[in-house]
Amino acid sequence: MSTHAATLGEAHRRQYHGLLDWLTTTDHKKIGLMYIVFSLANGWLGGSLAGLIRINLYNPNWHIVSPELYNQLMTMHATIMIFLTLMTAFSGFGNYLVPLMIGARDMAFPKLNAFAFWLLIPAALMLYGSFFVVGGAAGGGWWSYPPLSTAQFSAGHGEDLWILAVILLGISSIMGAINFLVTVIDMRAPGMSWTKVPLFVWSWVVTAWMLVLAVPVLSGAMFMLLSDRWLSTGFYRPALGGDPLLYQHLFWFFGHPEVYIMILPGFGMVSHIIPAMARKKLFGYKGMMVALWAIGIIGFMVWAHHMFTAGISAEARVWFSMASMAISVPTGVKIYSWLASVWGGVIRFTTSMKFALGFIFTFVLGGLSGLLLAVVPFDIQVHNTYFVVAHFHYVLVGGSVMTLFAGTYYWFPKMTGRMLSEKLGSWVFWLFFIGMNWVFMPMHILGIEGMSRRIASYRPEFQSLNQFISLGFPFMLLAGLIFTYSIIAALRQPADAGDDPWQSNQIERSLEWETSSPPPAYNFAEIPEVR
Amino acid sequence: MSPDFVSALLWMQQTARQALQQGLQANTRTAFSDPGSSVARAAAAESWHAFLLVIPFILIAYGLLVYVMFKFRDKGDGRQPATFHENNPLEFAWTVIPAIVVAIVALHSFPVLHFMEYGGNNPALNVDVVGHQFFWEYKYPAYGIDISNDTLVVPAHQVVDLDLTSVDVIHGFFVPGLGIQMDALPGRLTNLWFRADPGVYKGQCDQLCGANHSQMLIDVQVLPDDQFQAWLLAHRSQPGAAPAAAPPAATAPTMKMPAGMKMKMPPAAKKGGIQQ
Numbered sequence: 154m155s156t157h158a159a160t161l162g163e164a165h166r167r168q169y170h171g172l173l174d175w176l177t178t179t180d181h182k183k184i185g186l187m188y189i190v191f192s193l194a195n196g197w198l199g200g201s202l203a204g205l206i207r208i209n210l211y212n213p214n215w216h217i218v219s220p221e222l223y224n225q226l227m228t229m230h231a232t233i234m235i236f237l238t239l240m241t242a243f244s245g246f247g248n249y250l251v252p253l254m255i256g257a258r259d260m261a262f263p264k265l266n267a268f269a270f271w272l273l274i275p276a277a278l279m280l281y282g283s284f285f286v287v288g289g290a291a292g293g294g295w296w297s298y299p300p301l302s303t304a305q306f307s308a309g310h311g312e313d314l315w316i317l318a319v320i321l322l323g324i325s326s327i328m329g330a331i332n333f334l335v336t337v338i339d340m341r342a343p344g345m346s347w348t349k350v351p352l353f354v355w356s357w358v359v360t361a362w363m364l365v366l367a368v369p370v371l372s373g374a375m376f377m378l379l380s381d382r383w384l385s386t387g388f389y390r391p392a393l394g395g396d397p398l399l400y401q402h403l404f405w406f407f408g409h410p411e412v413y414i415m416i417l418p419g420f421g422m423v424s425h426i427i428p429a430m431a432r433k434k435l436f437g438y439k440g441m442m443v444a445l446w447a448i449g450i451i452g453f454m455v456w457a458h459h460m461f462t463a464g465i466s467a468e469a470r471v472w473f474s475m476a477s478m479a480i481s482v483p484t485g486v487k488i489y490s491w492l493a494s495v496w497g498g499v500i501r502f503t504t505s506m507k508f509a510l511g512f513i514f515t516f517v518l519g520g521l522s523g524l525l526l527a528v529v530p531f532d533i534q535v536h537n538t539y540f541v542v543a544h545f546h547y548v549l550v551g552g553s554v555m556t557l558f559a560g561t562y563y564w565f566p567k568m569t570g571r572m573l574s575e576k577l578g579s580w581v582f583w584l585f586f587i588g589m590n591w592v593f594m595p596m597h598i599l600g601i602e603g604m605s606r607r608i609a610s611y612r613p614e615f616q617s618l619n620q621f622i623s624l625g626f627p628f629m630l631l632a633g634l635i636f637t638y639s640i641i642a643a644l645r646q647p648a649d650a651g652d653d654p655w656q657s658n659q660i661e662r663s664l665e666w667e668t669s670s671p672p673p674a675y676n677f678a679e680i681p682e683v684r
Numbered sequence: 685m686s687p688d689f690v691s692a693l694l695w696m697q698q699t700a701r702q703a704l705q706q707g708l709q710a711n712t713r714t715a716f717s718d719p720g721s722s723v724a725r726a727a728a729a730e731s732w733h734a735f736l737l738v739i740p741f742i743l744i745a746y747g748l749l750v751y752v753m754f755k756f757r758d759k760g761d762g763r764q765p766a767t768f769h770e771n772n773p774l775e776f777a778w779t780v781i782p783a784i785v786v787a788i789v790a791l792h793s794f795p796v797l798h799f800m801e802y803g804g805n806n807p808a809l810n811v812d813v814v815g816h817q818f819f820w821e822y823k824y825p826a827y828g829i830d831i832s833n834d835t836l837v838v839p840a841h842q843v844v845d846l847d848l849t850s851v852d853v854i855h856g857f858f859v860p861g862l863g864i865q866m867d868a869l870p871g872r873l874t875n876l877w878f879r880a881d882p883g884v885y886k887g888q889c890d891q892l893c894g895a896n897h898s899q900m901l902i903d904v905q906v907l908p909d910d911q912f913q914a915w916l917l918a919h920r921s922q923p924g925a926a927p928a929a930a931p932p933a934a935t936a937p938t939m940k941m942p943a944g945m946k947m948k949m950p951p952a953a954k955k956g957g958i959q960q
Binding site: 220224293397431434435438440463464470474475478479482489490492494498499501510514530531533534538601602603607608610611 | 749765817
């Protein structure tokens, strides 16, 4: 397509201006930005709930919130952070970057893309609105295990709204995932064979497969739960011949791949940032690609390690223990390959690089505490304690959120044409890095000391560490404030970042840096060729 | 100095002293701090085995990370970056060596898992543990004892076998000092065993079970055998309880009900139980 034709195409697609344009757009870049803004807003709301939780846990006798409300806050913190913040953030970066990186003009199904985004809005309204229905929001934890989540024990409609929201979010994720798969399979630039696909795109291919295979199982489990609640079925009700353990298997068959869904795109981002900032080509591209697939495939065989104390047989636990530990091998390959990518390089300590290296620090701890949790005799000692809380926050905050910060600092100039302040970025990094380790590191100790998770109040001997943990929260809060201010401040600057502000293409060619910042609606005047 | 300032100082000193005393009095036993059963000792030893094999990998990764950060930072001396981006022997090594270590960690843990699962043969005492929102009910079928919202009392140095179930939602029976944790699910029977040292052990429900989940505590008292027999005598022959010396047929666990059958507890047994 010539430049002229492409411009005409843009004129044809932009039927409205201003707000109406955003509401009707099918442009993958605008949808991607909306995903990211949506994610940031929900990150603030979900993070505020975490703040309330930490205030409540500062003193076991304060009872700032009732135990019912505590359970709701804890449930909604997890739901918002997982479904509305992390998944949407990676969808946003994927939407924005995947077509650019493969040299396409848009996603394969632009309208489906917009539909998948707009489904998030009713889902979010249902989740937040559920705080205001009789009985309040869902309070059974984000696993929502029956029988606690059945009508007998959670009669309020908060639970129903939660189930419906999760189903809606699942539909949105499945549509998005199919879109990613078709886009990458069909619309790669000429010459971009599968061994030349950038790792962020690879990470989204694996993630999309995981979404397509895992999320329908969750939706099915949710429909069965809803049906148990109001249609008198007995899938999970022992009195009718059902079994609550069935739900746990279905939920975690989704729930464990979900963890990788929330971290693999982050792996992909870091695999772009580290080479660019170390000024050296990525080490072991093929090993990285194989490791992504290995994590994606083995990730489907480990779900019952969440159920080591649920009464499943010792023989089943042997298998799930072994498979869970096996995942640490490809994960280790990635860690070592990133370190080898830095080895011999000339490092620029930009904010994105600080976050990428900080991510390695925190993720190593999160990954290896996960390996320990796969050791059944150890798991039994700390299952459902704060050790697990520490572990998955090291994975999701130390892993996913750190990579998202890194990706934001790295691609913000491409998305907006403006640089984020590196000076403020340094503050964001150090405050967040210190804050997150301050908050989550002592939780390992609390767990080993036997403090259960999901409790609104605790025994007095746990108080001093809990107070210490709560005092770390303001650091993360301040980092979030500076980060948000930094974005707003940058948007008021002129768009003068240039096409390739990090000189990434001098290290390793990646097509998103070959178009302007921000890119035109048609992305590339000429579809680039890859040799 | 103003009196306000002095009283604030005194208050701070008092608070700090209280916190210190709390810390010193903390006696939540765990399998790591003070294992109180053979299961806890085996689990703690196995955990340490895993720690010692895994911690070197944390240190290696952190050592490399710190090294590359300082060694390869841009010193502004015009050094050119290296150009290598592949090394098959290296990649083979960092795939295979961790795989071998992981296999050792896994295989070494399975005998311990087997012991924790199947090691409690010929139990001296069977207790049926029933989870309720939000208390535990302990039934000693051989002695006709049924207590609720009370301390679980068991003999020391003998195999105690717990059969767990629930009448409402899923609960988790977690006593860190004994190294045991198992869910109690409605419609299912799960099993735990331990052989404990004398002492008092704290635990709590470890599976979110509703609003008062955090108040669903567990206390286990492990008594020397003579004291345990005295406790049994004091509790077993109560009017309305099952026969004191139950015939062998009645000593079988009372809760081997078919899956799906809902347990129905008389309201009296639910709240008060047979206490004295």
